Amino acid sequence: MAAIAAAVLLPGGVVVAASVGGTAQAAAHTAASRPASVKPLPCDVYRTDGTPCVGAYSTVRALYTDYSGLLYQVTRASDGATRGIRPLRPGGVANAAAQDAFCAGTTCTITEIVDQSPEHNNLTVEGGGGENPTPDQGAVANALPVYLGGHKVYGVQIAEGTGYRDDDTNGVATAGEAESMYMVTSASYVNAGCCFDFGNAETDNDDDGNGHMDAVSFSTRCVRFSPCYGMGPWVQADLENGLFQSDQGYSENTLNTGSGYPFVTALLKNNGQNYFALKVGNAQSGALSTNYAGLLPAIQGGGYSPMQQEGAIVLGTGGDNSNAGTGEFFEGVITAGLPSDTADDGVQASIVSAGYADQR
Secondary structure (H helix, E strand, O other), rough: OEEEEEEEEEOOOOEEEEEEEEOOHHHHHHHHHHHOOOOOOOOHHHHHOOOEEEEEEEOEOOOOOOOOOOOEEEEOOOOOEEEEEEEOOOOOEOOHHHHHHHHOOEEEEEHHHHHHOOOOOOOEEEEOOOOOOOOOOOOOOOOOEEEEEEEEOOOOOOOEEOOOEOOOOOOOOOOOEEEEEEEEEOOOOOOOOOOOOOEEEEOOOOOOOOOOOOOEEEEOOOOOOOOOOOOEEEEEEOOOOOOOOOOOOOOOOOOOOOOOOOOOOEEEEEOOOOEEEEEEEEEOOOOOOOEEEEEEOOOOOOOOOOOOOEEEEEOOOOOOOOOOOOEEEOEEEEEOOOOOHHHHHHHHHHHHHOOOOOOO
């Protein structure tokens, strides 16, 4: 994957360099081949930005306008049979009716969440780790019904002991490379357990030290300096051995008082060297707000600047299979490189236009 350089302006006028993955040719081809009447979806936006998705997950919709492959797989308790669920049309919402028909009269669990990106980094139920050696369980497939654009779909409800992972990935940032990630989650089902995360984690399912994780986290967990500001839940960065809202003070940030929306856009971007940013938005309306944009932490003995990511992808747990957190997941992506703020805004616009609505 080719890389180009981009400048990042930090508070106070400091400029740092960020590695950006992707090619201008691929972006131009994507823009030229997309009909003008088709609104770009999140991975279209990032691909055009030159920071393509290397992990793209959703049980509720496609994340590329031309994607028609599997979104996720469910397994029946009655006979162990499996069924893959696809969108109703390319670029469309999930075919929840197919799941309902397949799972009628029994319980189904989500056993695989398919990566829609060309990297094929599919997430399966997480095995044991340093914190919890017992393998996790899959989410109950019909536990989280919501509406998307007027269609019933199912999100992923992460109960305690539930988690997904891929320890052998392609294209994901390692050793201080730049990346970004977002997830659409909810304040309706959160706790203070560790840790409801989505992002880059250790490949050995253990805590390998500061800077070995780079994941967006959403919970009421207040680290180190309680009380945090507001009531939460908070969008934070799990960089291993700490949930951070800024470069100092762990969970302390006067700009971050919590996000109580039924659908929340939680975004983390990190140039891997000396800069990270946290953004949050209402996934049903409005724009993103930046809660922090500045230096990586320089506390707790260091190790965060540069980052030391290992490139696994985790959903629902901490890097060492800390699986006491709860949360809800509807969609999320990981990029190669540091997207522009314009791309982040375009992704939020795509999320809002999808039409999330609560059915609970």
